[in-house]
Amino acid sequence: MYQYDAFDRRIVEERAHQFREQVVRRIDGRITELEFKPLRLQNGLYLQLHAYMLRIAIPYGLLSSKQLRVLADVTRKYDRGYAHWTTRQNLQLNWPKLEDVPKILDELAAVEMHAIQTSGNCIRNITSDPYAGVAADEVADPRPYCELMRQWSTFHPEFAALPRKFKLAVTGAAEDRAAIAVHDIGIRVVKSDAGEIGFAFYVGGGQGRTPLLAPCINAFVPEAHLVSYTEAILRTYNRLGRRDNKFKARIKILVKAVGAEEFARQVEEEHAHIAEGPLKLAREDIEGFRRFFRPPMYEVLRDDDPTLAAALLGKDRGLASWFAHNVAPHRQPGYAIVNLSCKSPDLPPGDVTADQMDAVADLADRFSFGALVVTHRQNLVFTDVKKRDLPALYAELTRLGFATPNVGKLTDIVCCPGLDYCSLANARSISVAKQVAERFEELSKLYAVGELHLNISGCINACGHHHVGHIGVLGIDKQGHEFYQLMLGGSSGTDASLGKVLGHALVHDEVAPAVERVVLAYLAHRAGPEETFLEAYRRLGPAPFKEAVYDPARA
Amino acid sequence: MTLLAHDAERGARLVEDDPWLDLSDETPLPSHGDVVVPLARLADVVEAPGRLAARVDGASDPELLAPHLHRLALIVVEIPKFTDGRAYSLARLLRSRHGYRGELRAVGYVLRDQLFYLWRCGFDSFALAPGKDPADALAAFTEWSVTYQPAEDHDVPIWRRRRAG
Ligand code: SF4
Numbered sequence: 069m070y071q072y073d074a075f076d077r078r079i080v081e082e083r084a085h086q087f088r089e090q091v092v093r094r095i096d097g098r099i100t101e102l103e104f105k106p107l108r109l110q111n112g113l114y115l116q117l118h119a120y121m122l123r124i125a126i127p128y129g130l131l132s133s134k135q136l137r138v139l140a141d142v143t144r145k146y147d148r149g150y151a152h153w154t155t156r157q158n159l160q161l162n163w164p165k166l167e168d169v170p171k172i173l174d175e176l177a178a179v180e181m182h183a184i185q186t187s188g189n190c191i192r193n194i195t196s197d198p199y200a201g202v203a204a205d206e207v208a209d210p211r212p213y214c215e216l217m218r219q220w221s222t223f224h225p226e227f228a229a230l231p232r233k234f235k236l237a238v239t240g241a242a243e244d245r246a247a248i249a250v251h252d253i254g255i256r257v258v259k260s261d262a263g264e265i266g267f268a269f270y271v272g273g274g275q276g277r278t279p280l281l282a283p284c285i286n287a288f289v290p291e292a293h294l295v296s297y298t299e300a301i302l303r304t305y306n307r308l309g310r311r312d313n314k315f316k317a318r319i320k321i322l323v324k325a326v327g328a329e330e331f332a333r334q335v336e337e338e339h340a341h342i343a344e345g346p347l348k349l350a351r352e353d354i355e356g357f358r359r360f361f362r363p364p365m366y367e368v369l370r371d372d373d374p375t376l377a378a379a380l381l382g383k384d385r386g387l388a389s390w391f392a393h394n395v396a397p398h399r400q401p402g403y404a405i406v407n408l409s410c411k412s413p414d415l416p417p418g419d420v421t422a423d424q425m426d427a428v429a430d431l432a433d434r435f436s437f438g439a440l441v442v443t444h445r446q447n448l449v450f451t452d453v454k455k456r457d458l459p460a461l462y463a464e465l466t467r468l469g470f471a472t473p474n475v476g477k478l479t480d481i482v483c484c485p486g487l488d489y490c491s492l493a494n495a496r497s498i499s500v501a502k503q504v505a506e507r508f509e510e511l512s513k514l515y516a517v518g519e520l521h522l523n524i525s526g527c528i529n530a531c532g533h534h535h536v537g538h539i540g541v542l543g544i545d546k547q548g549h550e551f552y553q554l555m556l557g558g559s560s561g562t563d564a565s566l567g568k569v570l571g572h573a574l575v576h577d578e579v580a581p582a583v584e585r586v587v588l589a590y591l592a593h594r595a596g597p598e599e600t601f602l603e604a605y606r607r608l609g610p611a612p613f614k615e616a617v618y619d620p621a622r623a
Numbered sequence: 624m625t626l627l628a629h630d631a632e633r634g635a636r637l638v639e640d641d642p643w644l645d646l647s648d649e650t651p652l653p654s655h656g657d658v659v660v661p662l663a664r665l666a667d668v669v670e671a672p673g674r675l676a677a678r679v680d681g682a683s684d685p686e687l688l689a690p691h692l693h694r695l696a697l698i699v700v701e702i703p704k705f706t707d708g709r710a711y712s713l714a715r716l717l718r719s720r721h722g723y724r725g726e727l728r729a730v731g732y733v734l735r736d737q738l739f740y741l742w743r744c745g746f747d748s749f750a751l752a753p754g755k756d757p758a759d760a761l762a763a764f765t766e767w768s769v770t771y772q773p774a775e776d777h778d779v780p781i782w783r784r785r786r787a788g
Contacts, residue, residue: 073785075781075784075785078768079770082766082768082769085766086766090736093759098756098759099734099736103705103734103736106706189706189708216782219771219772219781220771220772220780221772222771223740223770224771225740225741225743225744225770225772225774226708226711226712226740226743226744226774227708228708228711228737228740229705229706229707229708229711229737230708231708295780303712303715306708306712307709307712311707311709341720345719345773345778346778346779346780347772347773349782350783352786353780353782353783353786356782356785356786357782
């Protein structure tokens with residue numbers, strides 16, 4: 069993974085120092101709260117319902133075991149012993165004290181971490197494919213580009229006061245595991261017929277109150293122009309994006325208003341001026357980043373490992389089920405990708421305790437070259453595990469509660485913090501997730517429900533990505549009471565789509581039973597076990613599901 | 624009003640006397656002295672009494688300024704809110720696209736913690752928001768010893784700097 073050099077270290081240290089001074093000036097009154105707000109936000113510090121919340125950046129989700137141990141330490145020392153993986157591959161502390169934040173930043177800086185630009189109206193932490201570097205369907209590893217873009221966007225002087233927040237995602241694979249269609253800019257690495265690397269740019273996607281899928285504005289930007297083209301988009305947006313209404317300020321509104329074609333033309337015009345300037349990348353520039361992401365020293369192994377094969381046939385059906393659900397194929401023979409499910413019945417989705425972090429760090433050292441990835445579905449990934457080691461790893465993960473065989477399945481629920489923590493929430497989300505999970509633990513033992521993404525947001529801001537859940541749940545407020553809308557048919561994958569509201573809103577305790585009726589209707593109507601929920605919904609339309617939820621007597 | 628200036632050679636300093644006379648749309652031109660006029664009035668000022676400056680805001684179109692740049696010694700950019708970042712892009716366009724080399728001044732809601740970015744985007748003088756401590760503000764320009772991306776202060780991205788060793 070990327071290693072800081074003296075420049076990177078100096079920048080993070082100077083940032084920690086700067087923020088410490090800003091806090092001093094805030095406390096002694098030289099900066100007003102209003103003026104302090106954008107400063108603290110660009111340092112990941114939110115004012116939540118009960119306290120400050122600190123969002124720590126995990127660039128493209130990649131962590132070393134050493135970093136994870138420091139996160140555990142910070143969580144224990146400055147918070148209540150648990151933290152939260154976000155849907156943008158970051159980590160949130162829910163209860164730090166303002167005066168402790170500079171100390172936390174110092175401790176993070178010591179292991180090349182920070183909270184820079186994890187919130188505020190700036191370019192946010194860049195997200196990527198959790199299987200980057202090991203996916204079998206990859207054109208090129210996206211991480212060197214992510215790191216390059218991280219550096220370009222960090223403290224970019226021109227883009228620190230954008231109309232609104234700005235999120236980028238990069239994928240290098242055929243299957244989209246980075247949800248690029250619902251980002252301000254989604255970048256897909258592509259290869260031309262001549263074998264040259266370039267990028268397809270999707271601009272103006274997003275969730276929130278105006279969910280939109282990003283149109284492609286350029287199908288092939290040459291590799292050398294990755295940064296200059298992005299700068300041209302940002303400059304166009306910074307100048308022309310709306311600033312009169314916070315809800316109309318995202319780039320998606322601009323792109324929609326002028327049209328994708330016209331927006332693309334404006335970007336091209338801007339880009340023509342800067343394409344050959346200092347941001348143009350030389351081959352060696354990219355090579356300089358690529359060398360940090362070379363594959364680890366794999367052992368030469370046979371792919372059909374006999375230890376694993378025997379164990380899979382053994383008495384423990386749990387191992388087989390876990391292998392089927394949580395383990396993905398690797399491109400190196402004899403290795404596998406292992407998903408750690410952070411969705412157990414005991415903790416709210418995405419929550420993780422300091423002790424669990426320490427334990428996971430140890431496992432990463434033992435089984436996966438000391439590295440791990442945080443996913444946008446709030447799980448963790450060990451990218452390089454020997455197949456031979458899978459039974460041992462399974463035993464350890466089971467002990468820790470990370471082996472629930474549900475990755476990509478119904479109880480692998482994506483969920484925002486909701487009313488329990490968030491000052492913007494309309495409704496609770498964690499308790500809904502819990503009720504659904506309880507209900508389905510039994511059901512999923514009985515049926516192979518297959519791939520099914522359930523995403524829950526506590527309000528229209530959509531941090532729980534409800535628009536792109538196969539089943540989405542959105543908390544809304546009706547005359548001061550919490551209600552929930554049910555949406556079906558969303559997807560953040562390669563075939564991205566936005567979910568549609570099924571019918572009238574439900575009260576809290578109706579949500580889990582309604583989700584259950586949806587799933588039972590799917591099981592009743594699917595063409596066969598191979599047809600996933602999403603495929604069935606696309607084939608059948610909403611009618612049978614609507615009937616199941618709202619008119620169960622007839623259904 | 625506290626006025627600061629900053630450039631690479633001399634660093635940051637307070638500017639004691641500011642010769643510029645700021646004129647509104649209607650105020651007639653004085654018989655002598657350096658004047659600042661709104662962008663809309665620029666075309667009407669055929670002959671300035673002294674040096675000439677234009678007042679714009681972040682939303683202004685640099686193309687409208689372009690034909691006048693050769694006769695401007697100062698451009699004053701009004702920043703209505705510190706959260707409005709259009710001035711940054713405007714400054715960069717004026718400097719790099721249009722080659723403007725005169726003074727570029729940020730006025731309005733200008734705070735200490737924006738100064739470094741404003742400077743990186745091409746501003747070289749700054750009228751600090753009322754009530755803000757000038758000594759604090761002077762320190763803002765030395766907070767960073769290294770930056771990742773090229774802007775108007777330098778054109779060497781960090782990856783190229785690393786290669787140079
Ligand atoms: S979706 Fe709403 S309730 Fe949930 S975390 Fe985001 S802002 Fe808070």
